[in-house]
Amino acid sequence: MGFPEVKFRVVENRKCPHFNYGDTFCVTGIAIAMKSDEDNSYITTSVVHTPYERKSCKILNADLTRLIIQYERGDKIPVCMINCSGCTGSIRLEHNKDDLFSLEDNDAILSDELASMMNLLSGFAFFKSIDQNNLDKVMQYFRMKTFKSGDIIIRKGEVGGNFFIIASGSVSVLNEGGIAISTLSKGDVFGEMSLICNERVSATIQVKEPASILYIDRDNFTKIIDRYPTVQLYFSRIMANRLNKSNTIRAADLSSGMIGNLSDIPAEALFQTLNMNCKTGILTINELSKGTARFSFRQGSLIKAKYAELSGESAFYEILKEYGGRFRFTPGIPPEEFETPEIGYFMKLLMEGMRRLDEVKPRPTN
Known part of the structure; x- marks a missing residue:
């Protein structure tokens, strides 16, 4: 159609009957308002490529088409996350500007x-x-x-x-x-x-x-x-799996609450285990260089983060720099936090945090 495709990836699946986590949709199209003294028409074209061997969903196609209409061209859609309108289930999709580019490389040839x-x-x-x-x-x-x-x-x-x-x-x-x-x-x-x-x-x-x-x-x-x-x-x-095999933290401990030291369990391992075990509760870390930190999890997703004057992603990245302090995980969150949106996709947060950590501070050796 003459315009680059943009990609949306499923980053959360809430019992969707059609699609899976990680499925990718390619979207392109234009929307043009045709105005004159005698006519006021709106023309739109959109193409939604559904993942291989998946059925097309009219509800999701309509949701993605509305974005074409809103931004006039598919390649003008900004970085965003959207929820489908839903049927018996729903999904959440993410669009990143990097998705305008292909991973293909002219010099890369399959041997x-x-x-x-x-x-x-x-x-x-x-x-x-x-x-x-x-x-x-x-x-x-x-x-x-x-x-x-x-x-x-x-x-x-x-x-x-x-x-x-x-x-x-x-x-x-x-x-x-x-x-x-x-x-x-x-x-x-x-x-x-x-x-x-x-x-x-x-x-x-x-x-x-x-x-x-x-x-x-x-x-x-x-x-x-x-x-x-x-x-x-x-x-x-x-x-x-490697954390579980090392018995650093047992999942049974997490179900009833847990206390420990960051000197024994690195912050990234602690957060990773809470995420992968889909835990809901509040992680409090005391005796840190800048005071007390508090993090809320819902089904393994990080929904609140506070450390000193920092909050959100900044607080998460900052806590990864700490190698001392005592933590306590308490199951359960207040009812008002049940619908709080997650701070971001956890693995992206963790990988970005580890990259920043390496640039700022050498990690201690045993």
């Missing part, structure tokens, strides 16, 4: 080796988190490298530069003494935490059996994270 492995790779958990329409685009940014037994892929303490997926073979995760503490095999991933949290590599990875490893550099990894909410959800689940 013959990767093309021949498409069926295998598409079954991996990471690639399952990506919409089928975008799978080829994302795979273009990966490269393949083979390793022999005994090769070191990354070392503890190095600056993280790549995200890795094991296509075949296996690797060992080594502790500081060089002892294997776990094994990763086909479909498993590593290296993501150093990129997401801007930390140095936390463990050495050594090839156990000859392996073929997919990898992607930091810049392209960040592009994928920013533009595909379902990938963010995939990594948030990994982070939550």
Whole structure:
């Protein structure tokens, strides 16, 4: 139609019968008022591309068309979040200006080796988190490298530069003494935490059996994270699973209330666990450098944040700088907070906070 498409992604699903979290809709169109002495007409055209293998929804199409009419052109729609009008359920969608641009790159070409492995790779958990329409685009940014037994892929303490997926073979995760503490095999991933949290590599990875490893550099990894909410959800689940395995915080403790110290549990881990366990309650943190902080959660979403003179996102980012203080989580929130809108999509807040933290203050080492 001559105008760029804009994208809306589902960031919240309230029992919608048609769509899932992370589904993407492409919208384009124009609206023109035709006025003259004899006529006063309004012409509008809009095209809404529904995600692959999803049924078209007239209610949602009407909601998106109203945006075309309001802003006259699809590509003039500003950054926003909207709620569909709803039927038996509803969804919330987000539009970001970055979505005007494609992830495609003329220099990114899917190698013959990767093309021949498409069926295998598409079954991996990471690639399952990506919409089928975008799978080829994302795979273009990966490269393949083979390793022999005994090769070191990354070392503890190095600056993280790549995200890795094991296509075949296996690797060992080594502790500081060089002892294997776990094994990763086909479909498993590593290296993501150093990129997401801007930390140095936390463990050495050594090839156990000859392996073929997919990898992607930091810049392209960040592009994928920013533009595909379902990938963010995939990594948030990994982070939550690792927290659960380490028994840092038990979900049972959260249901009845919890107290502890930030010196034992980093703020980002505490917030992440409350989010992934969909907890509702108030987190109070005392004995901080700037006084007391208070955060409210509803079903895992952060809806209120206050620390010293800061509130909202600013308070959340500031608390991540704290490595001391005592916290208490109390289940339940006041009735007047039941409808309070969330501050922002949690994984985006967390990733942005960790990036800012790395720029401002070195993280303490054990």
